[in-house]
Structures are given as C-alpha cells and as structure tokens.
Amino acid sequence: MPQPDHPSDDLALLHRFEPVLRYTHGELFLPIAVDDYVAHCSLWDERDEPLVPAGSLTLGSLAEEGRRYRERRLHLRFVQKSLGAKEVRHWRRTERPRVGGIGRFAAVGVIARLIDVVLRLSLLVRGKVPNGLVAAAHRQGKDLAGATYYGRVVRTAGYTVLQYWYFYAFNDWRSTFHGVNDHEADWETVSVYLVPGPSGGLEPAWVAGSSHDHTGDDLRRRWDDPLLDKEGEHPILYPGAGSHSHAFVAGDYVVSVGLPALRAVLRTIQRVRAWLMPFAPEPGSGSFDIPFIDYARGDGVVLTEWNRVPIDDSTEWVRDFRGLWGLDTKDSFGGERAPAGPRYERDGSVRGSWADPLGWAGLDKVPATADEEVAALEERMKLLQSRVDELETEIAAERLAVRGLYAEIRYLAARSDAAPGRPGHLQELEVKEAHLAGLVAERVRLTEEIDVQAGRLAGPRPPGPPGAHLRNPHLPYVVHADFRSRFLRVWAALSIPVLIGGLGALLFWPNLSTLLWFTIGLVAFAVVESVARRRSIEFAASLAGLAITALIVAGVVVALLSGWKIVLAGSLALAALILLVVNVRELRGR
Structure with missing residues (x-):
C-alpha cells in the first residue's frame, strides 16, 4: 500500500476534511487517546495468564510484547475488577443518563420475539462481558484524554483516502441501550475519498463510515448527496449510542441480526404452512432476523475539535500488536469479545478497510475522475469490439458447419442404407443450430452495448442520482404517534x-x-x-385454510373408521370415472 510522501501535507488534509461527530444524549464513551488507555491496561494471553500488570504498559512496550508473543492470542484488560451489584445500582441512579427508546419489537412478529428470548438466554452459556464492567470502565475512563483520532492517508488508483480511526474504551450497546452486545474497547472508522478537481487541487467525492448492517456500496455517500450533512468541508456523522456505528442521518435505526442456522427451519415451516393452508398469503422471509435499535440521534455531545495522531503501516503499535484491545470473553458468537486494532481482525488477518479502503466501500469499480471513466469505457469498448470480431469468425465457421451437416443429412436421407444413422445426425444438427443462434444473439447484444456506450461518450455524462449506488438505503425508523x-x-x-x-x-x-x-x-x-x-385478512385466510384442511382430514378419518370398504370402493370408482373421462377426451382429439 502506498505510503504518504508529505506528512505535513497529509496532516493538513486530515485537518481540512475531518468529520464532525454528533452523539446521542446519554452516550458514556467518546473517542480517547490509546496511550492513556494502554497505560491503565494489563496484558494477558489466551490461557488468561497475566503477562504485564496494569500500569506497566506503553504503546512502545505493547508493540514489543506483540512481537515477542506473536504466536499467542493476546488481549488487554482495561478494567481490572468489575464493580459490585451495590456500586452498579448507585452508578445507574447517579451517573448514567436515561435514554427514551422506542419499542423495537413493534417492527417484527411473534417468531422474532421468541427467538430474541433464546438469544438473550444464550448469554448465560456463552462468553459474556461481566456485570459491572461498564460502570467501572465509565468511571475509570473519565480522566483519559479525549477527542482524539488516528489519521491515515492512502493514495491509490487515483484517490487520496483520508482514514479517521476512533478508539472507544467500551462498547456498551447491550447493557445501556438494549442492543446486541457489550465489549471492552471499540475501533470505528470514517473515510473521506478525495479526487483531483478541475483546478488541479483535491476535492471530496465520497464519505464512508463503518456500520453494523452494511457493507460495500451501502457504506458510502456521495459528497453532493442531500442526505449527507456537512459543516463547510467537514462531513457530519451520527455514531450510534453505545455501538458507535456510523449513520448519515440522525434518528433511531432498526438493526437486524440474522440467525442463518434457523433459516432452514423457517423455510420448512413455510413449506408445511403452504401445504396445510394453501389459501393463506405468502409469509415474509425475515422472521428470524432479530431487531435492535441503534440510537443515532445527534442530540448529545458534538465533537468538532480534535487531537490528531498520524498512523500508517510503519507505526509499531499498529503493526506489531495483533491482539485484542480489551477483555477476551471467548464468546462463541464473537459479539462480546473485544476487537483487534485498526489494522487487524480478531483472527490476526488484516482488516479489509485497512488493506483495501477502495474495495471496502465498493469504490474499486468507480473511476476517480471523468477522464479515467472515459478511458475505462473506451477500453471496455475495445474489448467488446474484439469479442464481436471473434464472434463474426465463429459465426461464419459455425454457419458453414451447419450448412454442411444439413447437406449431408439431405444426401443420406435419399439412401435407404443410411436410415439408421439419421436420428443422430438430426440431433447433432439441432445442437449446432442452437449454438449458432446463441452466438448470433451474443453478437447482437454486444453490438447494441457498443452503440449505447458510443452515444454516451459522444454526449454529456451526468453523474446521476447521488443515491443510485445504494442497494439497501439505511434510513431511520419512523415512529408514528397514533x-x-x-x-x-x-x-x-x-x-x-x-x-x-x-x-x-x-x-x-x-x-x-x-x-x-x-x-x-x-x-x-x-x-x-x-x-x-x-394482518386480519391473512389471519382469517390462514384460519379458514386450517379449518378446511382439518375438516377434510377429520372426514376421511371418520369415513375410514366407519366403513373403510365403502371409502375404498368410492375412491376406486372416482378414479375409474376420471380415467374414463380423460381417455374419451383423448379419443375425441380434445
């Protein structure tokens, strides 16, 4: 990955376009400096054996320990001891703000609500952040230096990517805001993508932010999108309360947590339901997606002034410490485990957002400038034209082969001794004709595409709607007041x-x-x-279908029990009548 050539210019760029973060009222944890955090941490290995006690670590020694124990799965601990139940109750009464929420289950049906109970109960048997850890982390983190981001500049494929990495001492989404998970430490990122402007300088084109439900194209917004709030050249983002996931529009978001293992069960239930109740409308397909609310209201703390710390691949603590930045609960689902640093995933592999910031936001396919788009389109047209030329040659050869085979069939058909081989020749002819038709259809399609693209190159090329790239636009959940x-x-x-x-x-x-x-x-x-x-109509239809099915089954059972010979004779007579009608219709040519 190309590294910055001019650190001072890069810091100026980071400063110029740095995002404004607007938090929800009640947010307990804001971005802090990692050196202060690490100074309070102890270091542990996968056997939960302490390697370095709290108070002895620095960023330099953390990198050194990462190199020394590279083959071990290391993790930090920020809170050395959780608060007791009495202290937690006092903290909740005096230090934790109350947040008015919405009924998340109002968005889904019965099955999702039942599955949510199982999901909650599963915390009893899998790795879970201990009670009291949030309160202890909140108290301990109050004195740490805040409003810090770690900036990285990457120049690649015509883009200048400004990455802003934010570190939080805790993700308290579950315990404070009724979300999915809790874990010590949290790394989130926002990227601003700059492109060369008409005057020769750099100008912003896209903004992307790490998010729960989305990947690729859905992570980013175009700079001219009216739904992207800005203060001058600073994009505004709304981190979720406790989760710190980024939103572009203030509001409450329904985040769906899918359970893939149960979707096969859901499909089976739907098939059985369709068989038993054929009159009922088709059910939805998301019954096993459990809803949670991400509060990204922007009515709390607003961060506009930042401490800026540059990082890149040569920054030792970024490069050499592959462990987790907080308590490792060994949660089998992964949600309650702390994350690794900005460069790594939990398994030690390099993060996609770090290794490929363009591909991470779906921008590998988007040229940085209009000239690059023209060049890419012209190259595409050359490839299409080359394929069309190949098709012309293939079509001519295939047409000659089809004509020769057809001539052979006509010649052999006139000879009585060639009759046994004729069906095989006809089958071969059908295959070749179908192949020839496919080649001609492909040539027509490619020729049409070349004509369309040539017209696009010859005329103006408007950028199109700013949200055209979005596959699943993420908008706030609207709560009606009725x-x-x-x-x-x-x-x-x-x-x-x-x-x-x-x-x-x-x-x-x-x-x-x-x-x-x-x-x-x-x-x-x-x-x-x-x-x-x-859903009264659906319910009534389902109930009617179930009642009809039950009556039919009950009627058959009663009939069999009261006189199976009569039922059997009647069934055979009905079958004979149906067969007779079908055969007569066939004889009459209908």
Whole structure:
C-alpha cells in the first residue's frame, strides 16, 4: 500500500476534511487517546495468564510484547475488577443518563420475539462481558484524554483516502441501550475519498463510515448527496449510542441480526404452512432476523475539535500488536469479545478497510475522475469490439458447419442404407443450430452495448442520482404517534412474557382445564397480534385454510373408521370415472 510522501501535507488534509461527530444524549464513551488507555491496561494471553500488570504498559512496550508473543492470542484488560451489584445500582441512579427508546419489537412478529428470548438466554452459556464492567470502565475512563483520532492517508488508483480511526474504551450497546452486545474497547472508522478537481487541487467525492448492517456500496455517500450533512468541508456523522456505528442521518435505526442456522427451519415451516393452508398469503422471509435499535440521534455531545495522531503501516503499535484491545470473553458468537486494532481482525488477518479502503466501500469499480471513466469505457469498448470480431469468425465457421451437416443429412436421407444413422445426425444438427443462434444473439447484444456506450461518450455524462449506488438505503425508523403504534409497542413488550408464562402454567398443571384456557388464550393472542399488525385478512385466510384442511382430514378419518370398504370402493370408482373421462377426451382429439 502506498505510503504518504508529505506528512505535513497529509496532516493538513486530515485537518481540512475531518468529520464532525454528533452523539446521542446519554452516550458514556467518546473517542480517547490509546496511550492513556494502554497505560491503565494489563496484558494477558489466551490461557488468561497475566503477562504485564496494569500500569506497566506503553504503546512502545505493547508493540514489543506483540512481537515477542506473536504466536499467542493476546488481549488487554482495561478494567481490572468489575464493580459490585451495590456500586452498579448507585452508578445507574447517579451517573448514567436515561435514554427514551422506542419499542423495537413493534417492527417484527411473534417468531422474532421468541427467538430474541433464546438469544438473550444464550448469554448465560456463552462468553459474556461481566456485570459491572461498564460502570467501572465509565468511571475509570473519565480522566483519559479525549477527542482524539488516528489519521491515515492512502493514495491509490487515483484517490487520496483520508482514514479517521476512533478508539472507544467500551462498547456498551447491550447493557445501556438494549442492543446486541457489550465489549471492552471499540475501533470505528470514517473515510473521506478525495479526487483531483478541475483546478488541479483535491476535492471530496465520497464519505464512508463503518456500520453494523452494511457493507460495500451501502457504506458510502456521495459528497453532493442531500442526505449527507456537512459543516463547510467537514462531513457530519451520527455514531450510534453505545455501538458507535456510523449513520448519515440522525434518528433511531432498526438493526437486524440474522440467525442463518434457523433459516432452514423457517423455510420448512413455510413449506408445511403452504401445504396445510394453501389459501393463506405468502409469509415474509425475515422472521428470524432479530431487531435492535441503534440510537443515532445527534442530540448529545458534538465533537468538532480534535487531537490528531498520524498512523500508517510503519507505526509499531499498529503493526506489531495483533491482539485484542480489551477483555477476551471467548464468546462463541464473537459479539462480546473485544476487537483487534485498526489494522487487524480478531483472527490476526488484516482488516479489509485497512488493506483495501477502495474495495471496502465498493469504490474499486468507480473511476476517480471523468477522464479515467472515459478511458475505462473506451477500453471496455475495445474489448467488446474484439469479442464481436471473434464472434463474426465463429459465426461464419459455425454457419458453414451447419450448412454442411444439413447437406449431408439431405444426401443420406435419399439412401435407404443410411436410415439408421439419421436420428443422430438430426440431433447433432439441432445442437449446432442452437449454438449458432446463441452466438448470433451474443453478437447482437454486444453490438447494441457498443452503440449505447458510443452515444454516451459522444454526449454529456451526468453523474446521476447521488443515491443510485445504494442497494439497501439505511434510513431511520419512523415512529408514528397514533394510538395503534403506542398499543403495538406495549403489546410487543408484554405479549411474549405472557405467552411463556401461559406455557409454563400448562406444563405445571397439565390438565384439560388448563389446556382449554391456554388454547383460548392462544387464539386471543393470535387475534390481537393480527389486528394490531393489520394482518386480519391473512389471519382469517390462514384460519379458514386450517379449518378446511382439518375438516377434510377429520372426514376421511371418520369415513375410514366407519366403513373403510365403502371409502375404498368410492375412491376406486372416482378414479375409474376420471380415467374414463380423460381417455374419451383423448379419443375425441380434445
């Protein structure tokens, strides 16, 4: 990766375009300096054996330990001892701000809410950040130097990429803001992509920010996008509360956490449902995506003034320490483990955002300037024209072969001794004709593409809509203020605990009376759920389909039990009648 040639110019560029970060009210952890953080940390290996005690580390010694124990899985610990339950309660009452949230379960159905219970309970058996760690980290981190970013400049493929790396002492998304996970340490990044301007200087073209739900094209916004807020030449981003994931528009975001292992189960359920209830509408496909809210409201602290620290591949602590920057809980899901540094993933591989900042944001395919786009398009047209020329030659040869084979078939057809070989020749002719047709179709398609691109090169080339590259635009979740929305949020919060409680009562008192009341409650639950989510028609259709299926099955069972000979004779008579009708229609040529 090319390295900066002019460090002073690079710092000036970083300063000129550095982002403004607007946090949510209640955010406990802001970007800090890593040297202060490391000075409070101890260093541990994968066996949870201490290598360096707290208070003895510097960035230089951290790099040295990383080189010394390169083959071990190392991790730092910022908090040496969690606070007790009494101290945590006091901290919550006196030091932690309250954040008004929205009902995240109002966005999804019953299955997602049930699966969420399992996801929460799984924290009991997998690696989890201990209780009290957030409060201890908050108290300990108050005195650390803040508002620091680590800037890196990369020049590649016509772009000048300004990377801003932010380090947080803690990700408290789960414990403070009811999100997915907690972990010590958090690295996030924002990149500003500069291109040569008409006057010869550099100007911003794109901005990308690390985010939960998105990759590639969806990470970036064009500089002229009206949904990208700016203060002069400084883009404004909205880090999520506790998660520090970046958003371009202030608001509350629904983040979906998918469970791929359960999607096969979902598909099976849907197939069975379609067989049992053919009249019901098709269900959605995201029932096992669990929703969480990322609060990126921008109504809290605003950071506009920064301490700037340049880094690159030669920075020792960046290059040599591949371990985790906080407690390693060994969570099998990975969510509760601390991250590695800006250069590395948890497994020691180099981060995509570091190794390939263009590919990370889907910009490898986007030329930096209009001249480069023209050159790329002209090269593409040369390749297309070369393929068209090849196709012309192939088509001529294939047409000659088809004509020769057809002439051979006609000649052999006149001879009686050639009849046994004729079917094979005809099959070969069909294959060759299909191949020839495919070649001609490809030539037509490529010729059309060349004509279109030639017209584009000859005329003006407007940039197009600023959001045309987005595949899944991420916009805030809109909370309506009507009665239905308020009821749905309350219902979503209370319904699953009530349902689980009813199931527990059924298991504790397994009698006919309890079963009857549970069934009545289940039907009432389904009615309220369908009405609240405006799925009454789907619910009625499903219920009708289930009732019809049940009546048919019950009728067949009763008939078999009361007189199986009559049922069997009737079935055979019906089959004979259907067969007779089909055969008669065939005889009449219909």
